[in-house]
Amino acid sequence: MTQPIAAILDRIDAGQPAALDRLSALLRIPSISTDPAHAGDCRAAAEWLAAELASLGFDASVRDTPGHPMVVAHGGDGPRHVLFYGHYDVQPVDPLALWDTPPFEPVIAGGAIRARGASDDKGQLMTFLEACRAWRDETGSLPCRVTVLLEGEEESGSPSLVPFLKENAAELRAEIALICDTGLHDGRLPAIVTQLRGMLGEEITVTGPEMDLHSGQYGGPAMNPIRVLTRILGGLHDGTGRVTIPGFYDGVGAPPDAVLADWEALGFQEEAFLGAVGLSVPAGEEGYSALEQLWSRPTAEINGIEGGYTGAGFKTVLPSRARAKVSFRLVGGQDPERLRVAFRDWVLSQMPGDCRAEFAGHGGAPASAMAVDHPAFEAARAALGEEWGIEAAFVGGGGSIPIAGHFQTILGMDSMLTGFARDDDRIHSPNEKYDLESFHKGARSWARILGKLA
Amino acid sequence: MTQPIAAILDRIDAGQPAALDRLSALLRIPSISTDPAHAGDCRAAAEWLAAELASLGFDASVRDTPGHPMVVAHGGDGPRHVLFYGHYDVQPVDPLALWDTPPFEPVIAGGAIRARGASDDKGQLMTFLEACRAWRDETGSLPCRVTVLLEGEEESGSPSLVPFLKENAAELRAEIALICDTGLHDGRLPAIVTQLRGMLGEEITVTGPEMDLHSGQYGGPAMNPIRVLTRILGGLHDGTGRVTIPGFYDGVGAPPDAVLADWEALGFQEEAFLGAVGLSVPAGEEGYSALEQLWSRPTAEINGIEGGYTGAGFKTVLPSRARAKVSFRLVGGQDPERLRVAFRDWVLSQMPGDCRAEFAGHGGAPASAMAVDHPAFEAARAALGEEWGIEAAFVGGGGSIPIAGHFQTILGMDSMLTGFARDDDRIHSPNEKYDLESFHKGARSWARILGKLA
Numbered sequence: 001m002t003q004p005i006a007a008i009l010d011r012i013d014a015g016q017p018a019a020l021d022r023l024s025a026l027l028r029i030p031s032i033s034t035d036p037a038h039a040g041d042c043r044a045a046a047e048w049l050a051a052e053l054a055s056l057g058f059d060a061s062v063r064d065t066p067g068h069p070m071v072v073a074h075g076g077d078g079p080r081h082v083l084f085y086g087h088y089d090v091q092p093v094d095p096l097a098l099w100d101t102p103p104f105e106p107v108i109a110g111g112a113i114r115a116r117g118a119s120d121d122k123g124q125l126m127t128f129l130e131a132c133r134a135w136r137d138e139t140g141s142l143p144c145r146v147t148v149l150l151e152g153e154e155e156s157g158s159p160s161l162v163p164f165l166k167e168n169a170a171e172l173r174a175e176i177a178l179i180c181d182t183g184l185h186d187g188r189l190p191a192i193v194t195q196l197r198g199m200l201g202e203e204i205t206v207t208g209p210e211m212d213l214h215s216g217q218y219g220g221p222a223m224n225p226i227r228v229l230t231r232i233l234g235g236l237h238d239g240t241g242r243v244t245i246p247g248f249y250d251g252v253g254a255p256p257d258a259v260l261a262d263w264e265a266l267g268f269q270e271e272a273f274l275g276a277v278g279l280s281v282p283a284g285e286e287g288y289s290a291l292e293q294l295w296s297r298p299t300a301e302i303n304g305i306e307g308g309y310t311g312a313g314f315k316t317v318l319p320s321r322a323r324a325k326v327s328f329r330l331v332g333g334q335d336p337e338r339l340r341v342a343f344r345d346w347v348l349s350q351m352p353g354d355c356r357a358e359f360a361g362h363g364g365a366p367a368s369a370m371a372v373d374h375p376a377f378e379a380a381r382a383a384l385g386e387e388w389g390i391e392a393a394f395v396g397g398g399g400s401i402p403i404a405g406h407f408q409t410i411l412g413m414d415s416m417l418t419g420f421a422r423d424d425d426r427i428h429s430p431n432e433k434y435d436l437e438s439f440h441k442g443a444r445s446w447a448r449i450l451g452k453l454a
Numbered sequence: 455m456t457q458p459i460a461a462i463l464d465r466i467d468a469g470q471p472a473a474l475d476r477l478s479a480l481l482r483i484p485s486i487s488t489d490p491a492h493a494g495d496c497r498a499a500a501e502w503l504a505a506e507l508a509s510l511g512f513d514a515s516v517r518d519t520p521g522h523p524m525v526v527a528h529g530g531d532g533p534r535h536v537l538f539y540g541h542y543d544v545q546p547v548d549p550l551a552l553w554d555t556p557p558f559e560p561v562i563a564g565g566a567i568r569a570r571g572a573s574d575d576k577g578q579l580m581t582f583l584e585a586c587r588a589w590r591d592e593t594g595s596l597p598c599r600v601t602v603l604l605e606g607e608e609e610s611g612s613p614s615l616v617p618f619l620k621e622n623a624a625e626l627r628a629e630i631a632l633i634c635d636t637g638l639h640d641g642r643l644p645a646i647v648t649q650l651r652g653m654l655g656e657e658i659t660v661t662g663p664e665m666d667l668h669s670g671q672y673g674g675p676a677m678n679p680i681r682v683l684t685r686i687l688g689g690l691h692d693g694t695g696r697v698t699i700p701g702f703y704d705g706v707g708a709p710p711d712a713v714l715a716d717w718e719a720l721g722f723q724e725e726a727f728l729g730a731v732g733l734s735v736p737a738g739e740e741g742y743s744a745l746e747q748l749w750s751r752p753t754a755e756i757n758g759i760e761g762g763y764t765g766a767g768f769k770t771v772l773p774s775r776a777r778a779k780v781s782f783r784l785v786g787g788q789d790p791e792r793l794r795v796a797f798r799d800w801v802l803s804q805m806p807g808d809c810r811a812e813f814a815g816h817g818g819a820p821a822s823a824m825a826v827d828h829p830a831f832e833a834a835r836a837a838l839g840e841e842w843g844i845e846a847a848f849v850g851g852g853g854s855i856p857i858a859g860h861f862q863t864i865l866g867m868d869s870m871l872t873g874f875a876r877d878d879d880r881i882h883s884p885n886e887k888y889d890l891e892s893f894h895k896g897a898r899s900w901a902r903i904l905g906k907l908a
Contacts, residue, residue: 214882221724230759234688307760316757
């Protein structure tokens, strides 16, 4: 089949206003997966996407799970077969007061579209659908077999994902998975991710006295659970930024010299990266660059803490409970479930006799290393180079996209991750946005990648 | 003047149902001083009390302040002159869900009256007004000159109190102040407080990155303000429970052996005291009994902490800010304003370069020692002994009643503190109550004390 790629790209260029209208329609659906009140919105987003895929000629369906539904669609034909993965759910919007405009009323301004999910991941997944649309409009079909899997629980620990992959393995297996949930390097270089950190989430509740107490009546003799929690979590890092949990670094290796040399060549601007968010000193382990801290070193972070009286004024209360959410980013061979046990043991070993700790787990996934020798990587590198006029970089990733690991272990399939987000997209924060250039050139990039893969 | 004390006490006994009706009317007014939405309720409580005092023959008035108003009333005559102090404002009611009945709909059950403020301090201040009522009903007057001062900001740092005392010093000065905001010792012994701890409140906000960040995108290089706050506050105590702020113990002395012997003689049941709230190990400084930790040792407590995502589920956020409320109970000669500076310096000395700390002060008052050789103390001890059939104890107090210090420094007047609350009154907590016995025998106690003082 002759590939009329120039005509396909022209179609994408001409279709931008309509493409932005479609993206806006999807962004208007408040599909916050972690909040049960938005379950109906998650289903609405899945149905919207299934209808969209059907309109592109896919055989598309919304598949129920015990949680939010999956969208599965099949289209195209030919000897090559790829699986595209994205997620339609979004993060919560709090603090709402810091948004310049309502998070689910998309606004186009300053060369970007602003809304919750604009970058993570609705804008990104729509670049792939827009590429499919252009191929179909120009050629009547897709250049290869394409299966699409869109998840609705990525932002809430993906509880239904593994069972769904297991139950539908034969239907979903392809030659390679294409995942669009990452970004341009340094906001300018197209990038293919070759390694990702894993994740482990834990919630800890410390209970001391049976009821809230008055600090005049009990202050001194009564153990304050906030004191216990801050003492324990305040010791999570030593003075050099290393995590103090015994065995935490088991399985952590150094990247090969060649990889480190590649990273060095990226010319990563540490000062600019930190300066963009008002910081200046890499806060991770001493002796590592910010890029190494982000891509090759594990972390422990307190993502939330609460206890006692936090309203206006003052209340001299000794609270009954204090609570924190702690997460770990994992690298190399760190085993999430072993670390979960190690963390809990470490906390419990420091609990005073009068307090008790309860734990709740929030998902865990090991780090991933990609199969960079798969032909899809060179195809994508070439396509991205043509589109962006600069050679695409092989980079690490600080985030966690457990799906790549699941595709490997459950479907025996490698993944190729690329995407067009920028560091200043404020994903998970107020005023999330996606640059119009990312949306436009992202669709063009996928159109080219599909052509090369075919 | 002959003192028909038996007839006066009979009047109190016979008048209990009407007295409880009056107390209930006062408890129905939600005079939460810390919440600006309840400013009108605070004024309503002041007006209710002024009308009540006027009905007892006092020359009573509601006096405006920049905050909630004061009630001032003058009654009786004769050579002796006492000032009675109480407060009509109450603590917030949260968490509302834990109340068995609505906090401002008083319920009499189980030998007690349950409502916010029942014990702290509306029930207590009404014991004095009921004693005045009985004296007046029986004798047509009061046995001595009585000035009444009722404050509406005790639970919110008393911002208007010092200026008001200064402006009205001549009107308010008496031979001694009577303060009814303390309790029975161990729920059974009438007690006169001879020393009280002081208080210092501080609020600290740590800011790291300019905006909330994603822990995958920035985890490692970006400093997390919750990590900073927990590390600093987690070091507030050493392994023996001592506060680590340099100079914190300056001015802290040991009580005289005679005082310690008095305390020893109280037979304080440490196990029962802690067991009542589900604890068993005194959590203060090693080497001190629970009673010493409560009455003669200073404390540092984290009363509230918040930062990051604390809702349902998980959000891998690195927040821009974290915040805590910290208070100190002070003893002996500890200087609150010097300690405020020491605390802030101690925090700032531990701040990483990339974070900044902001502070807000929430009141400060030194510890108080009472003039136990003033004749009012022996009068009260004798009166309480007659009423309760057991010798009244001289005790310490773990709480802070800054008013006693202000009466001393501004009006040059000593204070005598006694009261009838019990440890299980749940002041500042849901289901606050005041025992009917406390209310009844409290009024009888004040009637006797007024008689002895005259």
